[in-house]
Amino acid sequence: MKERILEYLEKDARMSHSDIATMLGITVEEVEKTVAECEENGTILNYRTMINWDLVDKNTVTALIELKTIPQRDKGFDSVAERICHFPEVKSVALMSGGFDLAITVECKNMREVAFFVAEKLATIEGVTATATHFELQKYKENGVVYGTEKTDKRGNSW
Amino acid sequence: MKFDASKCLTAKITEIKPSGIRKFFDLLGDMKDVVGLTVGQPDFDTPWHIRNAGIRSLEEGHTYYTSNNGIMEMREEIAKYQKRRFGLEYDPAKEIIVTVGGSEAIDLAMRALLEPGDEVIIPQPCFVCYEPLARLAGATPVIIDLSADNGFRLTAEQLKNAITEKTKLLVLAFPNNPTGSVMRKADLEAIAEVIRETNICVLSDEIYAELTYGEKHVSIATLDGMRERTIVANGFSKAYAMTGWRMGYTLAPEYFTKQMAKVHQYGIMSAPTTSQYASIEALKNGDADIEYMKGEYEARRRLIVSELNRIGIETFMPDGAFYVFADLRKFGIDDETFCERLLHEHKCAIVPGSAFGESGRGFARLSYAYSPAHISKAIKRIEEFIKTL
Numbered sequence: 001m002k003e004r005i006l007e008y009l010e011k012d013a014r015m016s017h018s019d020i021a022t023m024l025g026i027t028v029e030e031v032e033k034t035v036a037e038c039e040e041n042g043t044i045l046n047y048r049t050m051i052n053w054d055l056v057d058k059n060t061v062t063a064l065i066e067l068k069t070i071p072q073r074d075k076g077f078d079s080v081a082e083r084i085c086h087f088p089e090v091k092s093v094a095l096m097s098g099g100f101d102l103a104i105t106v107e108c109k110n111m112r113e114v115a116f117f118v119a120e121k122l123a124t125i126e127g128v129t130a131t132a133t134h135f136e137l138q139k140y141k142e143n144g145v146v147y148g149t150e151k152t153d154k155r156g157n158s159w
Numbered sequence: 160m161k162f163d164a165s166k167c168l169t170a171k172i173t174e175i176k177p178s179g180i181r182k183f184f185d186l187l188g189d190m191k192d193v194v195g196l197t198v199g200q201p202d203f204d205t206p207w208h209i210r211n212a213g214i215r216s217l218e219e220g221h222t223y224y225t226s227n228n229g230i231m232e233m234r235e236e237i238a239k240y241q242k243r244r245f246g247l248e249y250d251p252a253k254e255i256i257v258t259v260g261g262s263e264a265i266d267l268a269m270r271a272l273l274e275p276g277d278e279v280i281i282p283q284p285c286f287v288c289y290e291p292l293a294r295l296a297g298a299t300p301v302i303i304d305l306s307a308d309n310g311f312r313l314t315a316e317q318l319k320n321a322i323t324e325k326t327k328l329l330v331l332a333f334p335n336n337p338t339g340s341v342m343r344k345a346d347l348e349a350i351a352e353v354i355r356e357t358n359i360c361v362l363s364d365e366i367y368a369e370l371t372y373g374e375k376h377v378s379i380a381t382l383d384g385m386r387e388r389t390i391v392a393n394g395f396s397k398a399y400a401m402t403g404w405r406m407g408y409t410l411a412p413e414y415f416t417k418q419m420a421k422v423h424q425y426g427i428m429s430a431p432t433t434s435q436y437a438s439i440e441a442l443k444n445g446d447a448d449i450e451y452m453k454g455e456y457e458a459r460r461r462l463i464v465s466e467l468n469r470i471g472i473e474t475f476m477p478d479g480a481f482y483v484f485a486d487l488r489k490f491g492i493d494d495e496t497f498c499e500r501l502l503h504e505h506k507c508a509i510v511p512g513s514a515f516g517e518s519g520r521g522f523a524r525l526s527y528a529y530s531p532a533h534i535s536k537a538i539k540r541i542e543e544f545i546k547t548l
Contacts, residue, residue: 019535
């Protein structure tokens with residue numbers, strides 16, 4: 001049941017606890033208790049809004065940076081990853097299999113800022129051996145939501 | 160000589176009235192900002208792997224007629240699916256016809272079985288096609304008015320009272336559109352007991368068979384002595400969210416299938432090829448899609464019923480399909496007026512129950528094939544409206 005509650009909230013964080021309870025056939029108290037627990041133990045990390053910034057006059061540049069680093073004794077990739085997480089311009093950090101080690105997404109005001117960030121802040125971290133920066137040109141889908149699609153009901157009013 | 164078209168058209172066709180739903184949708188027309196719970200089809204897109212199978216078939220050049228009764232592999236998969244999900248067994252070579260939607264399946268059965276002088280028993284409220292199709296086949300519809308008191312189920316008593324020497328066919332459409340009611344095994348046993356004493360056939364429209372929220376759907380064809388006289392109509396529209404693909408089928412003993420196949424072969428040739436390839440994929444790998452969508456409908460069903468009852472519209476929890484049949488009788492206005500005023504004064508559309516037969520009068524059909532947020536928005540408008548009554 002916890003999983004179902006979380007699935008609903010993941011899809012729509014604004015869905016009320018009482019609606020969730022009704023839909024799952026359980027009491028509001030059960031939903032509230034589960035949500036409180038999940039907030040407490042960090043299962044629910046945050047409630048945020050997905051925004052298509054292209055429709056607002058706010059220009060930012062997003063880049064995906066592949067980073068290679070030398071794993072450290074006892075800590076592996078953790079300490080480098082943790083250091084990178086501290087930078088506010090970093091949106092996500094993940095350890096990857098394959099040709100590089102960490103995949104980092106950053107969001108900056110412009111390309112110069114990204115270049116500066118990579119050269120001054122990332123490349124200088126101890127253990128980092130290489131970076132490759134890819135600029136995002138167009139976002140199509142994120143968190144399961146397709147960008148730019150009109151929300152129209154395609155169903156004809158026939159029956 | 161001046162041409163007079165009215166002399167060309169048959170009385171049979173011109174006398175058929177446009178359906179009540181059609182009338183209501185015409186009213187809706189191009190009205191803007193209407194929040195409706197009117198649509199009788201899933202709000203999910205067809206699952207991608209199924210769509211992709213249709214696309215792939217086009218890429219591979221499957222652009223020809225198939226065999227009249229449908230691609231053999233498709234019929235084999237239908238047979239496996241029906242056995243796996245409902246315990247029905249039919250021979251793919253001789254007992255299955257792939258049709259253009261469930262509607263064609265119903266038409267085939269009626270045209271193969273009915274002729275002038277025959278009576279067809281149609282329990283209402285029900286989907287709007289049975290009565291006109293029976294008339295087009297030349298037969299006389301005999302309506303049974305089902306009652307809210309027993310959840311709009313057909314009883315043996317009601318059936319017995321409707322049977323005459325002329326009765327040829329009984330139409331059973333459960334899980335039901337618009338009421339959402341379901342005939343359980345015991346209910347069907349009682350009906351079968353009456354039918355077994357007669358030479359009456361059954362047309363069982365099981366298009367909503369996958370959408371039951373309590374016990375699993377039972378087909379009357381699984382009961383003793385019923386398979387031999389039953390034509391099952393089913394399809395892909397509701398279970399797999401495939402309404403636009405127009406895919407259905409009939410399951411019936413060879414002596415029926417052979418005759419229905421003639422109607423199909425001369426009227427249709429073969430059902431759309433692309434859709435058949437997509438449907439094969441649905442049958443092979445679509446069980447999980449059905450479960451997922453059903454789970455969603457089930458949750459919305461609880462939401463809409465609880466919300467309607469909260470605002471003071473008594474609504475019973477339906478066991479199947481994706482509709483609730485709300486009781487409006489206490490508001491003292493007729494269901495058509497209720498729905499028209501709700502539409503004009505609060506821009507919310509629901510379908511008057513009388514569109515599905517006289518016994519639906521005083522009720523309204525609300526579809527819950529909509530997102531929870533949309534359902535809540537519609538309920539809010541209904542709530543505002545009933546405050547003004």
